Amino acid sequence: MPGLILEGGTFRPIFSCGVMDALLDHGLMFDYVIGVSAGITNAFSYLSRQRGRNLEVVHRYRHDKRYLGARNYLRDRSIFGVDFVFDTVPNELLPFDWNAFHAYQGRVLVGVTNAETGKAEYLDGMLLDRPSTMLRATCAIPIYFPPVEIGGSIYYDGGLADPIPIVKALHDGSTKNLIVLTQPDSYRKTLSRCTLIAVRALRRRYPQLAKTLLSRPKRYNDTVCLCRQLAKKQPGRTVLLQPPEKLDSFEKDLDKLDRGYQMGYQLACARMDDIRRLFA
Numbered sequence: 001m002p003g004l005i006l007e008g009g010t011f012r013p014i015f016s017c018g019v020m021d022a023l024l025d026h027g028l029m030f031d032y033v034i035g036v037s038a039g040i041t042n043a044f045s046y047l048s049r050q051r052g053r054n055l056e057v058v059h060r061y062r063h064d065k066r067y068l069g070a071r072n073y074l075r076d077r078s079i080f081g082v083d084f085v086f087d088t089v090p091n092e093l094l095p096f097d098w099n100a101f102h103a104y105q106g107r108v109l110v111g112v113t114n115a116e117t118g119k120a121e122y123l124d125g126m127l128l129d130r131p132s133t134m135l136r137a138t139c140a141i142p143i144y145f146p147p148v149e150i151g152g153s154i155y156y157d158g159g160l161a162d163p164i165p166i167v168k169a170l171h172d173g174s175t176k177n178l179i180v181l182t183q184p185d186s187y188r189k190t191l192s193r194c195t196l197i198a199v200r201a202l203r204r205r206y207p208q209l210a211k212t213l214l215s216r217p218k219r220y221n222d223t224v225c226l227c228r229q230l231a232k233k234q235p236g237r238t239v240l241l242q243p244p245e246k247l248d249s250f251e252k253d254l255d256k257l258d259r260g261y262q263m264g265y266q267l268a269c270a271r272m273d274d275i276r277r278l279f280a
Contacts, residue, residue: 001031001032001173001174001175001176002030002031002032002174002176002177002178002278002279003030003031003032003033003034003169003172003174003176003177003178004020004023004030004032004033004034004035004043004177004178004180005034005035005164005165005166005169005177005178005179005180006033006034006035006036006039006040006042006043006180007035007036007037007039007159007163007164007180007181007182007183008035008036008037008038008039008040008138008139008157008158008159008163008182009037009038009039009159009182009183009247009249010037010038010141010249010250011038011058011062011247011248011249011250011251011257011260012038012182012183012243012247012248012249012251012260013037013038013039013042013182014054014055014058014247014251014257014260014261014264015180015182015243015247015260015261015263015264016039016042016043016180016182016264017042017045017054017055017261017264018260018261018262018263018264018265018266018267018268019178019180019241019264019265019267019268020042020043020045020046020054020264021046021051021052021055021261021265022264022265022268022269022272023046023268023275024046024049024051025051026269026272026275026276028275028276028279029047029049029104029106030106030178031105031106031107032106032107032108032109032169032172032174033046033047033106033107033108033109033125034108034109034111034122034165034168034169034172034174035109035110035111035158035165036110036111036112036138036157036158036159036162036163036164036165037138037139037141037157037158037159038139039180039182040108040109040110040111040125040135040138040158041132041135041138041139042054043108044096044101044108044125044128044135045096047101047104047108047125048096048097048098048100048101048104049097049100050096050097050100053094053096055258055261056094057089057094058254058257059254060093060094061085061089062252062254062257063252063254065081066081066084066088067080067081067084067085067089068080068081069081072084076146077145077146078144078145078146079144080139080144080145082136082145082146083131086131086132086135086136087130087131087132090132091130101128102126104126107126107172108124108125108126109122109123109124109125109165109168109172110122110123110124110125110128110134110135110137110138110158111123111138111158111159111161111162111165111168112134112137112138112150112155112156112157112158113155113156113157113158113159113160113161113162113209113212114153114154114155114161115147115153115154115155115156115202115206115209116153116154116206116208116209117208118160118161118206118208118209118210118211118212119161119208119212120158120161120162120165120168121153121155122165122168123137123150133148133150134148134150136148137150137155137156137158138155138157138158138159139157140155140156140157141156141157142156142157142160142198142201142202142213143194143197143198143201145157154206156209160209160212160213160216161212162219163216163219163220163223164179164181164220164223164224164227166179166223166226166227166230167223167226175237176237176238176278176279177230177237177238177239177278178239178241178275178278179227179230179231179238179239179240179241180241180264181224181227181240181241181242181243182242182243182247183224183242183243183246183247184242184243184244184245184246185242187224187246188221189216189217189220189221190217191214191217195213195214195216198213199213199214227240228240235274236277237278239271239274239275239278241264241267241268241271243260243263243264243267244263244267245263247260
């Protein structure tokens, strides 16, 4: 069962969009897809086989204040226009192909972080509803997004507890994997000022989540190390793709976003023989 593992990163996964469009151009559909935040959100256009859709969303709406702008805090308590991004765009303006999506025969998992436990949970992506509730949850970065309630539980961004869900994939039996990261090889995560602000804001109500935030840099760096080890020791079973240069999570320049997309597309094409071997 070949798996596709996707890191998030707001606009950094434009790199992953290029990778997934290359997969579509070469007729490759993974049986198992797992990811977090914008990584797994973008994957739904891959699962619905809508080549170029993610890039078109960026071109149309990156500078639309309804999509991203400070005024959205007044309505959505988020810098993003949550209803606009997850409902209006896919259901009205740039329609998501629900029929093609439901024809997908594999398994898709959306990583989220339980606010009470601080632990990762994985939702069945095939149960996605029209308002894209679980995608709102996996993208709910503290401070930037409000938390999302699903089934009586409160969730935040899946990347907080499990930023690169390769261990979950291995446990699920996906032993041949394409891992797509959105940071270059030189990147090492450190405890940022924004994270410390989020910890102070959340630690009284969600103390376990605050602990998860504080331990996130080590967990992230350890997971990247695991990914590299798998790619080195099991080259026929693991393909690791990373952008050759740093991408900005909140990139505004459409030319730079296009460049990030092309990085992913070209790198995937260059490694296509290796990727095909995962299906053997």
